[in-house]
Amino acid sequence: MTDSKPFKIAIASGKGGTGKTLVATNIFHTLTGKGIKTSLVDCDAEAPNAKLFFEGSLEHSFEVTQQVPAINEDLCTYCGKCHEYCHYNAIFILPPARVIKVIEDLCHGCGACTVACKFDAITEKPMPLGEVRRYTLAGNHSLVESRMKTGVYSPVAVIKAGIKEAGNGRMVIMDAPPGTSCPFIQTVDRADYVVLVTEPTPFGLSDLKQSVETLRGMNKSCGVIVNRAGMGNRELYDYLEQARIPLLMEIPFDRNIAHTYAHGGRLEELDPHWETRFLTLFEEIKKHYGNSHHQR
Amino acid sequence: MEIAIISGKGGTGKSSISAAFATISEEVVLADCDVDAANLYILFNPEHEEEESFVGGEKAVIDRDLCTNCGLCIPYCNFEAIVFSPEGVVISETACDGCHLCKRVCPHQAIRMVEIDKSRLYAGAFRNGRMVYGRLAPGEENSGKLVNLVREKAQKQSKAFGLKTIIIDGPPGIGCPVISSITGVDQVVIITEPSLSGLHDLERAADVSGSFGIKTRVIINKADLDEAMGDKIETWCKERGLEVVAKIPFDPEVVKSMVNCKSISEWAPDSKTSQILRETWKVLLNGKG
Ligand code: SF4
Ligand code: SF4
Ligand code: SF4
Ligand code: SF4
Numbered sequence: 001m002t003d004s005k006p007f008k009i010a011i012a013s014g015k016g017g018t019g020k021t022l023v024a025t026n027i028f029h030t031l032t033g034k035g036i037k038t039s040l041v042d043c044d045a046e047a048p049n050a051k052l053f054f055e056g057s058l059e060h061s062f063e064v065t066q067q068v069p070a071i072n073e074d075l076c077t078y079c080g081k082c083h084e085y086c087h088y089n090a091i092f093i094l095p096p097a098r099v100i101k102v103i104e105d106l107c108h109g110c111g112a113c114t115v116a117c118k119f120d121a122i123t124e125k126p127m128p129l130g131e132v133r134r135y136t137l138a139g140n141h142s143l144v145e146s147r148m149k150t151g152v153y154s155p156v157a158v159i160k161a162g163i164k165e166a167g168n169g170r171m172v173i174m175d176a177p178p179g180t181s182c183p184f185i186q187t188v189d190r191a192d193y194v195v196l197v198t199e200p201t202p203f204g205l206s207d208l209k210q211s212v213e214t215l216r217g218m219n220k221s222c223g224v225i226v227n228r229a230g231m232g233n234r235e236l237y238d239y240l241e242q243a244r245i246p247l248l249m250e251i252p253f254d255r256n257i258a259h260t261y262a263h264g265g266r267l268e269e270l271d272p273h274w275e276t277r278f279l280t281l282f283e284e285i286k287k288h289y290g291n292s293h294h295q296r
Numbered sequence: 297m298e299i300a301i302i303s304g305k306g307g308t309g310k311s312s313i314s315a316a317f318a319t320i321s322e323e324v325v326l327a328d329c330d331v332d333a334a335n336l337y338i339l340f341n342p343e344h345e346e347e348e349s350f351v352g353g354e355k356a357v358i359d360r361d362l363c364t365n366c367g368l369c370i371p372y373c374n375f376e377a378i379v380f381s382p383e384g385v386v387i388s389e390t391a392c393d394g395c396h397l398c399k400r401v402c403p404h405q406a407i408r409m410v411e412i413d414k415s416r417l418y419a420g421a422f423r424n425g426r427m428v429y430g431r432l433a434p435g436e437e438n439s440g441k442l443v444n445l446v447r448e449k450a451q452k453q454s455k456a457f458g459l460k461t462i463i464i465d466g467p468p469g470i471g472c473p474v475i476s477s478i479t480g481v482d483q484v485v486i487i488t489e490p491s492l493s494g495l496h497d498l499e500r501a502a503d504v505s506g507s508f509g510i511k512t513r514v515i516i517n518k519a520d521l522d523e524a525m526g527d528k529i530e531t532w533c534k535e536r537g538l539e540v541v542a543k544i545p546f547d548p549e550v551v552k553s554m555v556n557c558k559s560i561s562e563w564a565p566d567s568k569t570s571q572i573l574r575e576t577w578k579v580l581l582n583g584k585g
Contacts, residue, residue: 015306015333015468021493046469047305047500049493067374087354087396110395111374150470150504154437178306178468179332180434185390201554203311203335210333214434218390231551255546258521261491 006039006169009285010191012176012184013198014207019227019251020197022261024175025053029266030278031171032141038171039141041162043187045130045148045155050175054143056135064146064161065126066109069102075121076100082113082122105151130158132165141169156186163190180214188215193289194222195248200232205239212243223288225281228253246288249281298447298481299580302466302474302505304497306333308487309517312550314465315339315559316573317580323425325459327450329443329477330467331415331430339557342427343420350415350445352436354394356387362406369398369407390435415442419449426453440472447477461581470504478504483511485541485580489518490526498529502536512538515576519543542576544569 011024021044028040042050069082069091078095090106091113093099104127114122130148137143146162148155155177166172174191177183188194196211198204208224215222224240229250240247251257251267260270267274301317303310315336318326328336356377365384377391378398387398387407399407414433419426430446432439450462466477478484484505488498498514505512514533519526526543533540545568553563561570 015335018307046471047497049305049496052492052496085397085400087394108393108395109374110393110397111372112395112397112400115372115397115401148471150500150507151472151475153440153472155471181332181432181439182435182437185435189390201551202338202557203554206335206338207333210434217434228551231548231555233555253548253551255521258518258546 006166006172007286008172008174008191010174010176010188010194012188012194012196012211013178014180014211015178015203018197018199018204019261020178021050021053021175022227022251022267023195023197023225024173025050026267026274026278027282028141028173029268030275031173031282032137032139033275034279036171037141037169038173039166039169040143041166041172041174042143042145043159043162043174043183044177045146045158045162045183046177048145048147051135051143051145054135054137056137056143059134059136059142061131061133063131064129064158066107066129066157067111067124068104068107068109068127069113069122070125071100071102072121072123073100075119077119077121079119081116081118085112085116087112105153108153130155132158132162134165142166155183159183159186163187180210185214185218188220189218191220193285194220195225195285196222197225197227198236199228200226200234200236202235204232205236208236209239212245221289223248223285225249225251227251246284248284249277297460297581298462298464300464300466300478300481300484301487302478302484302501303468303487304470304499304501305493306468308489308494309550310468310487311336311465312554312560313487313515313517313544313573314463316561316570317577318463319424319559320561320574320577322461323459324461324463325425325450325454325457326422326427327446327462327464328427328429329446329464329473331432331439331442331446331473332467334429334431336465337418337427337429339554339559340422340427341557342418342422342429344418345420346418348417348445349413350417350430350442351411351413352415352433352438352442353412354396354409355389355392355412356394356396356398356407357410358385358387359406359408360384362404364404364406366403369402372397372401412436417442417445417449419453425459426457428453439467440476443467443473443476470500474504478508478510481510483513483580486512486514487517488514488529490516490522490529492525495525495529495532499532502538513541513580514538515542515544516540517544518546520545541579542572544572
């Protein structure tokens with residue numbers, strides 16, 4: 001990989017708490033340990049916490065905003081056209097009482113009302129959606145965190161801004177938001193390869209199937225890491241085989257691992273073999289990515 | 297009474313605990329509001345007596361026969377969903393927010409909106425009452441709306457079947473669907489874990505429920521995995537005036553119960569975990585605070 005475009009891996013799971021952040025931070029440590037310039041992007045904007053696992057100084061942060069309309073009541077004729085154009089019911093209007101209000105929490109910033117208004121009564125102003133923070137970690141690697149404000153209708157804009165901020169290291173690791181809804185899709189859409197982390201339980205399998213179907217619909221290649229392996233049953237493995245999804249790694253069900261993770265520790269502190277295992281994982285990912293791309 | 301079980305993040309054992317509460321004693325209405333990753337139905341295999349589709353949103357589609365590729369619509373789209381491609385002007389389904397603006401400005405009426413109605417809502421009997429759950433189709437937004445529908449349906453079921461208690465298994469996070477899950481409930485229970493991120497997620501979840509002034513209690517799950525961290529969480533709760541209503545030990549039986557499609561209170565009713573959960577459930581039912 002000598003080209004300047006970074007290779008982007010998204011670490012995702014149907015549900016939070018399957019060990020997604022554990023995997024993301026460990027891959028990151030392994031790569032940076034080898035001197036590969038890497039950025040970690042915490043795209044779980046509703047509950048970002050990758051930063052808890054690192055020491056680093058805040059290099060730079062900026063607010064992510066969206067344009068919302070501001071109505072100049074001196075110019076407004078209460079014609080109602082903006083209300084009609086707004087597909088999100090974000091404009092409340094009562095012409096007889098000469099009342100017009102923008103409900104900012106409902107506004108998606110589509111700009112339709114501005115186009116609708118023939119009286120120049122609408123201007124736009126920025127409304128905060130959240131924040132992107134960039135931390136510099138030891139060895140000049142960076143951690144980018146997307147952090148959504150409470151109550152904002154969607155974290156997508158903040159996630160996109162975070163991924164953009166990650167810029168151009170050689171590697172970008174994205175800790176994706178859980179689920180398969182919009183925030184997940186917007187994250188994995190920007191990834192070259194997706195690693196799905198799951199557990200060998202009925203819950204884990206059900207979530208995994210949904211993630212896989214979604215990714216296949218998007219034509220993204222993916223592989224699976226089974227966390228807490230050894231608990232649960234074999235059904236998951238049967239599914240992987242049948243659906244021809246590579247099993248990239250297994251992390252055993254182990255109290256010590258849970259404890260290490262809870263403290264923000266790394267697996268290699270527990271057992272130095274983990275470093276090699278994560279390096280092998282990275283090589284596997286590159287291989288699978290390469291294969292799927294030759295096929296196309 | 298409506299009790300919402302939430303956590304700042306998934307994987308804290310929220311669903312397992314909701315499942316246990318739902319099968320401890322009297323019949324309940326169980327509303328799985330984690331519409332993005334509904335999974336309680338796997339344990340309870342409810343009847344699908346009622347099924348409704350839910351229009352989660354709309355997407356703009358270009359009619360190739362009518363489009364002249366004039367490109368006029370492109371700058372109007374604030375979501376950068378419309379682009380020139382070798383096939384002409386196209387709209388990315390993933391990026392389109394469904395705002396209708398392009399359709400309004402196209403001089404050739406070449407754009408129409410299609411409803412996305414792949415999401416579903418189900419209601420029916422399960423072995424200890426009624427269950428309602430929603431499944432959001434991949435890529436859909438509007439999960440808050442689907443959560444509202446699930447809750448409405450649960451309230452109807454509660455009336456129709458005379459079941460007083462509604463247990464809401466909420467989605468993870470702090471976004472719109474969480475707010476929809478807890479608005480107007482009688483109490484919120486936040487499930488957390490004794491870890492750095494557990495405390496962090498708890499803080500954010502408590503901020504959300506606190507901002508609605510709802511009676512909020514905390515359960516520390518897998519509390520013995522890290523007792524020092526557990527103590528730290530308890531101290532934090534005390535400072536915030538939040539009651540820690542239970543500390544549940546780490547118990548591999550919980551996973552076994554899940555694999556056998558049972559809740560822990562059904563699988564191992566005499567285990568310590570089940571006992572604690574029974575006591576906790578009593579407290580939740582009695583003390584509205
Ligand atoms: S920008 Fe779009 S969503 Fe916001 S008020 Fe105007 S029309 Fe409605
Ligand atoms: S379209 Fe313009 S003039 Fe008409 S109600 Fe809206 S803001 Fe007022
Ligand atoms: S404005 Fe209408 S005709 Fe012009 S490119 Fe867009 S869809 Fe095609
Ligand atoms: S409906 Fe709105 S978001 Fe979708 S393509 Fe048209 S202008 Fe863009």
